[in-house]
Amino acid sequence: MVKYRCTVCGWIYDPEIGDPDGGVAPGTAFEDIPDDWQCPVCGAAKSEFEKVD
Amino acid sequence: MAVKLKEGVYWVGVVDWALRHFHGHELSTHRGSSYNAYLIVDEKVVLVDTAWTPFQDEFIKNVSEVIDPASIDIVVANHAESDHSGSLPAIMRHTPNAKVIVSQRGKESIEGHYHQPWNFKTVKTGEKVNIGKHDLVFVEAPMLHWPDSMFTYLAGANILMPNDAFGQHYATAFHFNDEVNQVELYEEALKYYANILTPFSPLVLKKIDEVLALNLPVDMIAPSHGVIWRKDPLQIVNKYKEWAAQKPGSSAVILYDTMWDGTLHMAEAIGEGIASEDIDYKLFHVGLSDRNDVVTEIFKAGAVVVGSPTFNQGVLPTIRPIMEDLRGLKFQNKIGAAFGTYGWSGEGLAIIEDHIKNCKMPLVAEGVKAKWQPRPDDLSKCRELGVKVAQAIKGEK
Numbered sequence: 450m451v452k453y454r455c456t457v458c459g460w461i462y463d464p465e466i467g468d469p470d471g472g473v474a475p476g477t478a479f480e481d482i483p484d485d486w487q488c489p490v491c492g493a494a495k496s497e498f499e500k501v502d
Numbered sequence: 503m504a505v506k507l508k509e510g511v512y513w514v515g516v517v518d519w520a521l522r523h524f525h526g527h528e529l530s531t532h533r534g535s536s537y538n539a540y541l542i543v544d545e546k547v548v549l550v551d552t553a554w555t556p557f558q559d560e561f562i563k564n565v566s567e568v569i570d571p572a573s574i575d576i577v578v579a580n581h582a583e584s585d586h587s588g589s590l591p592a593i594m595r596h597t598p599n600a601k602v603i604v605s606q607r608g609k610e611s612i613e614g615h616y617h618q619p620w621n622f623k624t625v626k627t628g629e630k631v632n633i634g635k636h637d638l639v640f641v642e643a644p645m646l647h648w649p650d651s652m653f654t655y656l657a658g659a660n661i662l663m664p665n666d667a668f669g670q671h672y673a674t675a676f677h678f679n680d681e682v683n684q685v686e687l688y689e690e691a692l693k694y695y696a697n698i699l700t701p702f703s704p705l706v707l708k709k710i711d712e713v714l715a716l717n718l719p720v721d722m723i724a725p726s727h728g729v730i731w732r733k734d735p736l737q738i739v740n741k742y743k744e745w746a747a748q749k750p751g752s753s754a755v756i757l758y759d760t761m762w763d764g765t766l767h768m769a770e771a772i773g774e775g776i777a778s779e780d781i782d783y784k785l786f787h788v789g790l791s792d793r794n795d796v797v798t799e800i801f802k803a804g805a806v807v808v809g810s811p812t813f814n815q816g817v818l819p820t821i822r823p824i825m826e827d828l829r830g831l832k833f834q835n836k837i838g839a840a841f842g843t844y845g846w847s848g849e850g851l852a853i854i855e856d857h858i859k860n861c862k863m864p865l866v867a868e869g870v871k872a873k874w875q876p877r878p879d880d881l882s883k884c885r886e887l888g889v890k891v892a893q894a895i896k897g898e899k
Contacts, residue, residue, distance in 0.1 A: 457607075459644040470862075490645055490705065 452501040453479045458491035461501065504541070504567045505677050507722060507730065508659045510635075512541045514549075514564040516557040519673045524585075529697055530794045533690055534673030537561075537585055538726045540663055541568050542656060545634025546575040550654055550663050551726055555588030562592060571596035576631070578603045578638065580652045580665035582611035586726050591616055603631065605642050608650035630657070639718070643667065643709050645702050653713070660721035662713075667706075668738045670694050670728030680733035687729060691738065694727075695745050696801035697794050701832040706746040710739055748834040751804035753782040754891055757796065758809040759789045759820045764843035764875045765809050771881040772807055772841060772870075775888020781895050783888075789820040797827050800836075804895045806863060807887075809841040812850035817842075825854075828861045837894050839887055840869035843876065866894045 450464035462468065462482075467475040471489050473482050479498065486495050505513040515538040524531045537553035539561065547569055553561035565571050574597040579587055582604075590612070594600065602620045604612055609622050625631075625640040632638075636658035643651045646667055653664040670690035674682050699706060723731040723738060731738050754776050760766040769785055776783040784803075786796050800806055806828065810817040817825075838858035842850045851871045858865060867890045872880035 458649045459607075459642070490702075491649060 450476075450478055453498040454501050455488040455491065455493050456497050456499055457493035458488065460488055460490040462498065504564055507540070507661060507724065507732075510543045511656065511659050511661060512543075512568050513538060513677055513724070513730065514541045514561070514568060515539045516553040516560050516564065517673045518554070518557070521671070521673070524671060529671075530792050531671040533671065533686065535671035535727050536673055537588075538669075538724065538728075538730075539565075539586075540661075540724060541565060542633065542636060542659075543569060544636050547573050548576040548578065548633055548638065549574050549593065550578045551580055551586045551665065552577075552589035552593055554585040558589040558592040561589045562596070565593070573597070574600050576601045576603060576633070576638075578654050579608055579612050580654055580663065581648060581726070582608060582615050582650050583648065583666075584615070586665065587612060587615060591618065594618065594620060603638070603640070605640070605644075605650055605652040607644065607648075608652060611648070611650040625652075641709075641713060641716075645705050646709055647698055647702060655718055657718070660719045661724055662718070662720050662722070662735075663724045663726075665726045666698070667709075667725060668723050668731065668742065669725035672728040674729055677730055678733070679729045679731045679735075679738075682729055688741075690728065691741065692745070692801070693794065693798045695742065696798045696831075699746075700748075700801060701830065703746040703748055703832075703834065706742055710743055710746075714739075745801075750835045750895070751802050752895060753784070753803050754805040754807060754895065755796070755799050755803040756783060756785045756807045756809070757788050757800075757821070757824055758785070758841075759787060759811075759818045761811050761813070761818070762875075764872065765811050765841070767881065768841050768843065768870065768872060768876050768884045769807075769809055771876075771884035772809075772839075772888040772891070775885035775890075776892045777888075778885070779889055779892030779896070781892035788824050789818075793823055793827065796824060797831065800824075800828070800833065803836070805837045805839070805866065805891045806833075806858070807839045807841065807891060808854050808858060810850050810854060811842050812844035812848050815847050815849045817850045817853055825857055828857070828863070833861070833863070836863045837866050837891070838863035839866045839891055841871070841884060841887065842869075843872050843874065845874060848873075866891050
């Protein structure tokens with residue numbers, strides 16, 4: 450599964466870990482995260498994330 | 503007055519003895535502060551950070567004691583916040599062709615502050631720039647405490663310049679950690695951590711591990727505020743690891759405001775209950791207390807008990823600022839409880855309890871509400887709540 454990086458602060462979303470505190474279960478693909486979700490570190494919107502190559 | 507750190511390396515900052523508010527009026531600075539900048543005179547002349555804008559003339563004078571500002575080849579901007587970048591435009595007027603070294607996000611935030619097409623060079627973690635006998639080595643440190651934050655290490659002199667990390671708002675006559683009052687130094691270092699870095703604690707731990715893994719010899723840690731750590735510099739790194747771990751505290755803070763002392767009497771009774779279990783507590787009237795000093799006490803405590811009368815179907819506006827800090831600072835490993843008086847509609851208690859829960863502080867027990875002025879059995883319930891808070895603190899250890 451593809452990781453995504455927050456372009457505002459650099460935090461990496463790892464689908465295997467998810468963001469449980471933010472309501473995103475481990476194993477959730479980035480595309481399946483609700484649009485109103487925010488970066489847990491800096492609050493950036495989902496739209497400010499980029500795919501990690 | 504410039505101060506020599508090592509051969510060719512100087513502190514050229516400004517001490518601000520009179521400063522009593524920072525971040526506008528958000529942060530109290532009872533002991534003033536300093537804006538630390540460092541000048542390295544090697545084959546290239548390098549300036550690391552500057553001083554807050556109102557002090558630009560004094561800052562340029564300090565730089566000029568060492569060299570002509572026009573001879574600066576490189577300016578490193580570790581962080582765009584105005585207390586550090588504020589004199590950058592003034593310096594760049596002296597040396598318009600200097601390279602300005604920033605992190606990728608630093609380019610965006612520096613340009614966003616000053617709107618000038620300076621000669622930017624963006625760097626990533628591990629990148630080196632040779633300046634003669636020394637190398638500049640960069641370590642990106644996003645969210646410590648801004649996305650643009652960066653550390654600069656001076657290889658050859660073994661000096662780490664981590665900008666705000668390990669800093670203190672502490673104006674002093676002497677600039678090294680072994681030369682100042684240790685109690686004051688650590689009070690200010692902790693207040694700084696609690697009020698600014700708490701929400702980034704997981705990142706602090708990761709960054710410390712990352713920097714230690716680089717195995718760079720560190721003789722001095724030279725932050726952007728306060729004293730330079732030259733005697734046992736790793737002491738502050740170890741302190742940060744301890745603070746960042748946020749192990750559960752063993753005391754309680756009771757935060758309240760009161761219109762006619764009803765909520766105050768409840769707060770006092772809760773305190774009696776806590777102390778009856780041999781747990782220490784502090785009582786803060788938030789309308790009268792310094793908010794940042796209260797934040798430091800919250801940081802140290804294991805339990806946060808919040809009380810307010812119901813007011814306009816809500817809580818007293820004076821309790822909202824500290825509630826905002828409970829949310830924004832993302833404290834870890836704390837427990838909470840709520841209390842307050844009311845006259846008729848009584849929404850206040852539930853509002854405080856919901857807020858405490860949303861701040862990830864589990865409620866120890868149901869809060870206590872009392873109508874008008876608390877009766878003896880209301881105060882008994884308060885003492886019982888205090889006992890439960892204390893027992894929960896002990897149970898967690």
